[in-house]
Amino acid sequence: MFKDSTLANKRVLITGGGTGLGKEIAKGLLSYGAEVYICGRRESVLQETVTELAKIGSGKIHYRVTDIRDPDAIETMVASIWEEGALTGLINNAAANFISPTKDLSPRGYQAIRSTVMDGAFYTVLAIGKRWIKEGIKGSIVSNLVTWVWTGSAYVVPSAMAKTAIDSMTKSLAVEWGRYGIRVNAVAPGPFPTEGAWDKLNPTGTSTGATDASTVPMGRYGEMQELANLMTFLQADGCDYITGQTIGIDGGHHLAAPSTFASLGSWSDDDWSSVRDSIKASAEKEKTQRSVG
Ligand SMILES: CCCCCCC/C=C/C(=O)SCCNC(=O)CCNC(=O)[C@H](O)C(C)(C)COP(=O)(O)OP(=O)(O)OC[C@H]1O[C@@H](n2cnc3c(N)ncnc32)[C@H](O)[C@@H]1OP(=O)(O)O
Numbered sequence: 001m002f003k004d005s006t007l008a009n010k011r012v013l014i015t016g017g018g019t020g021l022g023k024e025i026a027k028g029l030l031s032y033g034a035e036v037y038i039c040g041r042r043e044s045v046l047q048e049t050v051t052e053l054a055k056i057g058s059g060k061i062h063y064r065v066t067d068i069r070d071p072d073a074i075e076t077m078v079a080s081i082w083e084e085g086a087l088t089g090l091i092n093n094a095a096a097n098f099i100s101p102t103k104d105l106s107p108r109g110y111q112a113i114r115s116t117v118m119d120g121a122f123y124t125v126l127a128i129g130k131r132w133i134k135e136g137i138k139g140s141i142v143s144n145l146v147t148w149v150w151t152g153s154a155y156v157v158p159s160a161m162a163k164t165a166i167d168s169m170t171k172s173l174a175v176e177w178g179r180y181g182i183r184v185n186a187v188a189p190g191p192f193p194t195e196g197a198w199d200k201l202n203p204t205g206t207s208t209g210a211t212d213a214s215t216v217p218m219g220r221y222g223e224m225q226e227l228a229n230l231m232t233f234l235q236a237d238g239c240d241y242i243t244g245q246t247i248g249i250d251g252g253h254h255l256a257a258p259s260t261f262a263s264l265g266s267w268s269d270d271d272w273s274s275v276r277d278s279i280k281a282s283a284e285k286e287k288t289q290r291s292v293g
C-alpha cells in the first residue's frame with residue numbers, strides 16, 4: 001500500500017508493542033522503514049518479539065521494560081531512548097481490560113484499568129510531548145482506542161471510560177499543540193482477535209457481544225494489516241493537516257448498535273413492500289385530517 005521508504009527516518013515508540021495489535025503495528029512500521037521501540041512489563045515477551053521482528057525492513061527494533069502506570073519509569077524510558085535519538089512518533093497502545101459486571105468491580109479493579117489506559121497514555125504523551133516542544137520536533141501521537149468512545153459499553157465500563165478520556169485528550173491537545181506542529185490523533189478499532197484481549201473479553205470462547213463477528217456489517221473481524229496500514233498513514237508525512245481525529249476501523253460495527261435500525265437488514269423485498277404500504281396508508285389517513293397543505 002505504501003513505498004518501502006514511507007517511514008524512513010521515523011522513530012516510533014509503541015507502548016505494549018510486545019504482543020497483539022502493538023506487535024502487528026510494529027511489523028507494519030518496520031516494513032515501511034521506521035525504527036521502532038516497544039515497551040511492556042514482561043522482558044521475555046519483549047525480547048522474543050524483538051528477535052522475531054528484527055528480520056523485517058530495516059530491522060531496527062528495540063525494547064524497554066517499563067510499567068507505564070509509573071510516571072518516573074516512563075521518564076527514565078523516554079530519557080534513555082532520547083540518548084539514542086529523538087522519537088518522531090508515539091503510539092499509545094498498552095491497555096488493561098476484562099469483562100465484569102460493574103457492581104462486582106472493586107476500586108483496585110477499576111484502578112488497574114484506568115491507571116494503564118488513561119494515566120499511562122497521558123504520562124507517556126507528557127514525557128515525549130514536552131521534549132518535542134523544547135526541540136521543535138513535529139511529532140505524531142496516535143492512541144489506540146476502541147469504538148466504545150462513541151457508544152460506551154456495558155460490562156467493560158472502566159475501559160470505556162478511560163478510552164473516552166484519551167479521546168478527549170486527543171481533541172484537546174490537537175488544539176493546544178497544533179502551534180508546535182504536533183499532530184494528535186487516535187484510531188478506534190472494532191474486533192481484531194488477539195490472545196491478550198480474547199482471554200479477558202471472550203473467556204468462554206463463544207464470541208458473544210462485542211467479540212461476535214456476525215454483528216459486524218462486513219461480517220468479519222479486522223485484519224491486522226488493515227490496522228497497521230492506518231497507523232503507517234498516521235505516522236507518515238503527507239497529510240499533516242489531520243489532527244484531533246479519532247478514526248474508526250471497525251467494518252461499520254459501531255453503526256450497527258442496537259440503537260440503530262441495523263437489524264432491518266434481515267427483511268426481504270416483500271417485507272419492505274408491505275411496510276411501505278402500511279406507512280403510506282398511515283400518511284394518507286393523516287392527510288385527510290389536514291386543515292392546510
Ligand atoms: C468493539 C470491539 C470489541 C473488542 C474491543 C476490545 C477493546 C479493548 C481491549 C483491551 O484493552 S484488551 C487488553 C487486554 N490485555 C490486558 O488486559 C493486559 C494487561 N492486563 C493485566 O495486567 C491484568 O489482566 C489486570 C487484571 C487488568 C491487571 O493486573 P494487575 O496485576 O495490575 O492487577 P491484579 O492485582 O491482578 O488485580 C487488580 C484488581 O483487579 C481485580 N480483578 C482482576 N481481574 C478481575 C476480573 N476478571 N473481575 C473482577 N475483578 C478483577 C483484582 O481482584 C484486583 O482487585 P482486588 O481484589 O485487589 O480488590
Ligand SMILES: NC(=O)C1=CN([C@@H]2O[C@H](COP(=O)(O)OP(=O)(O)OC[C@H]3O[C@@H](n4cnc5c(N)ncnc54)[C@H](OP(=O)(O)O)[C@@H]3O)[C@@H](O)[C@H]2O)C=CC1
Nearest residue numbers: 016019020021040041042067068094095191192194196197
Ligand atoms: N484486540 C482488539 O480487538 C482491540 C484492541 N484494542 C486496543 O488495542 C490495544 C492492544 O490490545 P491487544 O493487542 O488486543 O491486547 P494485548 O493484551 O495483547 O496488549 C496489551 C499490551 O499492553 C501491555 N501492557 C499492559 N499493561 C501495561 C503496563 N502497565 N505497562 C506497560 N505495558 C503494559 C501488555 O504487556 P505486559 O503485560 O507485558 O505489560 C501488552 O503487550 C489496546 O489498547 C486495546 O484496548 C482496541 C479495540 C479492539
